[in-house]
Amino acid sequence: MAVEATEAQPLGKAVKRKEDPRLIRGQGRYLDDIVLPNMLYMALVRSPYAHARIRGIDVEEALKVPGVQAVLTGEDLAQMNLHWMPTLAGDKQMVLATGKVLFQYQEVAAVVADSRAAAEDAAQKVQVDYEPLPAVVDPFFALTPDAPILREDREEKSNHIWHWEVGDKEATDAALAGSPVRIKEVIRMPRVHPAPIEPCGCIADYQKATGKLTWYVTSQAPHAHRTVLAMVSGLPEHMIHVISPDVGGGFGNKVPVYPGYVCAVVLSLKLGRPVKWVETRTENIATTNFARDYHMTAEIGATEDGRVTALKVSTIADHGAFDAAADPTRFPAGLFSIVTGSYRFPVAFAEVDGVYTNKAPGGVAYRCSFRVTEASFLIERAMQTLALKLNMDPAELRRRNFIQPDEFPYQSALGWTYDSGNYESTLNKALALVDYDRLRQEQKERRERGELVGIGLSTFTEIVGAGPSHTFDILGIKMFDSCEIRVHPTGKVIARLGTRHQGQGHETTFAQIIAHELGLTASDVLIEEGDTDTAPYGLGTYASRSTPTAGGAAALAARRIRQKAQQIAAHLLEMAPEDVEWDGSQFVAKGLPSRRVSMAEVALAAYTNVPPGMEPGLEATYYYDPPNLTFPNGAYVAVVSIDRGTGQVRVERFVAVDDCGTVINPMVVEGQVHGGLTEGFGIAFMQEIAFDEDGNCLAPNFMEYLVPTALETPRWETDRTETPSPHHPIGAKGVGESPNVGSPAAFVNAVVDALSPYGVTNVDIPMFPWKIWEILKTHGLAL
Amino acid sequence: MDNGKRQSVTVRVQINGETREAAVESRTLLAYFIRDTLGLTGTHVGCDTTSCGACTVLLDGVPVKSCTVLAVQAHGHQLETVEGLEQDGKLHPLQQAFWDNHGLQCGFCTPGMLMTALALVRQEPLADEETIRRAISGNLCRCTGYMNIVKAIRQAGRTVAQTQEV
Incomplete structure (x- = not known):
């Protein structure tokens, strides 16, 4: 039951969200709601071709459109050396094309006008003379000698970007060769797009008189964006003020810096007026960073009784025209090395090769901690193939291979130290909830009646909370996060963090952490994020990192406040500080429980009556560099039936038991799980950004790119186990992406389970009805 | 032109x-x-x-x-x-129910979702889950997975129905 934010001891309670009162009134302030005096609007001219040489650009007619102020081309930017910009992945990306375009809808020119409509009108009138070139769409073809070289700017005359590998190849090959049971499965995660309902956009407002640039932007990482902008533009960083207002969903889409942002900034600098740019839906889906596009091959070795002996994975990663992945710098394939999952693989080896094609650049971590979705999908799918090969129940196979509770901290074969987990108890809870044994019996009976019924499992382990500075940085900046707390004289609090929520509920959950530590209620604590002039530096919100990093900072900053408060409390009680203790809500004299001081009383004293020699005030800042990542996990069970007439898969039940350590707010956690499962469902059944052979994007809008509506979305059954993280200040782990990471494999495993009696071991996602119907037809199952 | x-x-x-x-x-x-x-x-x-x-x-x-x-x-x-929606400083039952049931996360789809739901609860306050899901199927939400939205609309519908009876 949801409780009000005035509840005492709020940690772990379903406190109603503090952000909701403005959002349910339509009083949120999203980027496009902001209107500044003298503001101009920008529209982009985009390439109709996936690969073409630009022979010339004629802007004359566009400049004649009433209200048009300027047109910017790649050649204009080249004069400022701004026609290329660095990507977070260490590659570079064209801002406005010069010479060649490399993907359909690529940015070619920017038009700025008095109104949005005039800018769009004028964009239509920019004439670009293209010479079409053959498009490279298939990443495997891109690696062949026949493929044209796409990136003429690079010294390497190849479409191969990088090779990355981890693990012991020789030992893995040997273990595979010596294993009595082996499986090999080709597993593909197609290109998808996060597609938040609010598209990306910005307002660049450069004031010539002050030399200050205020940059309103839909950003999941405002501080990182400020630093990148300072590096790219040469503007001094203290003269850049980034404001990320209410953000209408992100899911990784709002981490990178996009060409439209740079154009808006350049135009504002040039014209001395605010310039607004807001994407259309097509621009959002077809040009801002995609996710996945991993083409993977998995091999597992095992003993005859189902104990895994080795895992080998090779992957082709299609990055499109520019490697614009938003990964920590030292991880070109993100945290893909979590691919050994929840299982005790004695040896493993994984390799990934990045490839250029004529597609939009990427990829981002779409509700995912950097390629963890791909890794989890691979291992959970491959375990299903192994179970089929062994003719073993998939739950039993998992039990035989789980890392055991007493093995934590567990050193994985690919180098991670898992913090905590109790995988078997989480699985058992899920199996009990779904009544697994009875389900299997029912499945048998229904199969005898000719029904196609499947049960799919996924028992994933995630890796979130990047991250510890010894391993994680973005362009050299360490991936800590921060919290600054100010306690006002009346005992009310403002706290600011380096993260930026987009619906995750930080205004409530971080208030709960701080209030709990300070003996206050969540309503006493105002949380602010997204303003770089006021918030301490942090790397932002993505990859389920906010609670593991900034959440830790919030607790530790509050404890710093409490340390000072204890001195003040002792002063008020006229006792020595060591004779005063914190009872969880107030300071109490040891052995004299009636003598107590509240945090509000201490706060007042901090400004009116501090002990002699003490600095007045009650504030603290904490930059939290986590000692390790956190490893949330879960056990999911999908039950599906397949319509033999249409190929339509019906999800009859879906049980999700998540373990994200200490739960701050069960209502918010459940909401995150519902949302993530729904995106996982979309990825399994509907969402794909496909291309034709000429590189035309076949899903550039919500009519072609199908995201789940209320009609298709299954009813989720959720529960949890709580295995705290031993190293996090309050034992919490991340959770937002777990359901999106863990669920796709459960859906596919269920469909494969339904079809496995007929020899099917794999179905490619998304599992569109037509695709399933083709399989049914091939196996004589279609009605 | x-x-x-x-x-x-x-x-x-x-x-x-x-x-x-x-x-x-x-x-x-x-x-x-x-x-x-x-x-x-x-x-x-x-x-x-x-x-x-x-x-x-x-x-x-x-x-x-x-x-x-x-x-x-x-x-x-x-x-x-x-x-x-809000009248005389009092939240509409739909707004209250969305808040009570965690029926929103980023809040961007929420105003449209509320207005679609408003038309439904006026016409059919005690609509069943299937009817609610069909009614809001033209409103995409990327955050919530719809379950809490459906729950909120049902709660609001009951409140509206009670008010109508009075």
Whole structure:
């Protein structure tokens, strides 16, 4: 039951969200709601071709459109050396094309006008003379000698970007060769797009008189964006003020810096007026960073009784025209090395090769901690193939291979130290909830009646909370996060963090952490994020990192406040500080429980009556560099039936038991799980950004790119186990992406389970009805 | 048409009970008329192609996606937007229920979702889950997975039904 934010001891309670009162009134302030005096609007001219040489650009007619102020081309930017910009992945990306375009809808020119409509009108009138070139769409073809070289700017005359590998190849090959049971499965995660309902956009407002640039932007990482902008533009960083207002969903889409942002900034600098740019839906889906596009091959070795002996994975990663992945710098394939999952693989080896094609650049971590979705999908799918090969129940196979509770901290074969987990108890809870044994019996009976019924499992382990500075940085900046707390004289609090929520509920959950530590209620604590002039530096919100990093900072900053408060409390009680203790809500004299001081009383004293020699005030800042990542996990069970007439898969039940350590707010956690499962469902059944052979994007809008509506979305059954993280200040782990990471494999495993009696071991996602119907037809199952 | 000579037309609407009038280009879409001309930014634009429903408002009590209605088509008609839900400082039962049931996360789809739900609870306050899901199937939400939205609409519907009985 949801409780009000005035509840005492709020940690772990379903406190109603503090952000909701403005959002349910339509009083949120999203980027496009902001209107500044003298503001101009920008529209982009985009390439109709996936690969073409630009022979010339004629802007004359566009400049004649009433209200048009300027047109910017790649050649204009080249004069400022701004026609290329660095990507977070260490590659570079064209801002406005010069010479060649490399993907359909690529940015070619920017038009700025008095109104949005005039800018769009004028964009239509920019004439670009293209010479079409053959498009490279298939990443495997891109690696062949026949493929044209796409990136003429690079010294390497190849479409191969990088090779990355981890693990012991020789030992893995040997273990595979010596294993009595082996499986090999080709597993593909197609290109998808996060597609938040609010598209990306910005307002660049450069004031010539002050030399200050205020940059309103839909950003999941405002501080990182400020630093990148300072590096790219040469503007001094203290003269850049980034404001990320209410953000209408992100899911990784709002981490990178996009060409439209740079154009808006350049135009504002040039014209001395605010310039607004807001994407259309097509621009959002077809040009801002995609996710996945991993083409993977998995091999597992095992003993005859189902104990895994080795895992080998090779992957082709299609990055499109520019490697614009938003990964920590030292991880070109993100945290893909979590691919050994929840299982005790004695040896493993994984390799990934990045490839250029004529597609939009990427990829981002779409509700995912950097390629963890791909890794989890691979291992959970491959375990299903192994179970089929062994003719073993998939739950039993998992039990035989789980890392055991007493093995934590567990050193994985690919180098991670898992913090905590109790995988078997989480699985058992899920199996009990779904009544697994009875389900299997029912499945048998229904199969005898000719029904196609499947049960799919996924028992994933995630890796979130990047991250510890010894391993994680973005362009050299360490991936800590921060919290600054100010306690006002009346005992009310403002706290600011380096993260930026987009619906995750930080205004409530971080208030709960701080209030709990300070003996206050969540309503006493105002949380602010997204303003770089006021918030301490942090790397932002993505990859389920906010609670593991900034959440830790919030607790530790509050404890710093409490340390000072204890001195003040002792002063008020006229006792020595060591004779005063914190009872969880107030300071109490040891052995004299009636003598107590509240945090509000201490706060007042901090400004009116501090002990002699003490600095007045009650504030603290904490930059939290986590000692390790956190490893949330879960056990999911999908039950599906397949319509033999249409190929339509019906999800009859879906049980999700998540373990994200200490739960701050069960209502918010459940909401995150519902949302993530729904995106996982979309990825399994509907969402794909496909291309034709000429590189035309076949899903550039919500009519072609199908995201789940209320009609298709299954009813989720959720529960949890709580295995705290031993190293996090309050034992919490991340959770937002777990359901999106863990669920796709459960859906596919269920469909494969339904079809496995007929020899099917794999179905490619998304599992569109037509695709399933083709399989049914091939196996004589279609009605 | 020549860009320099776009026709200006006067559009007069009654919005949330108030009469508002403005001269706009004839091609102005209702969503932008509401947001940019009337300054009511609670109505959001998510796709411009009638797909996502973030821009849903009520036109004479019927939900429409205002990104694909011309402002002139609303001339002389009644409009309702999210800003009109709260009355005399009291949240509408739908707003209260969305808050109570965690029926929103980022909040961007919420105003459109509320307006679609408003038309439903007025017509059929005790609608079953299937009917609710069908009613909101033109409103995309990427955050919640819809379960808590459905729950919220059911709760609000019960409140509305009780009020009607009284």
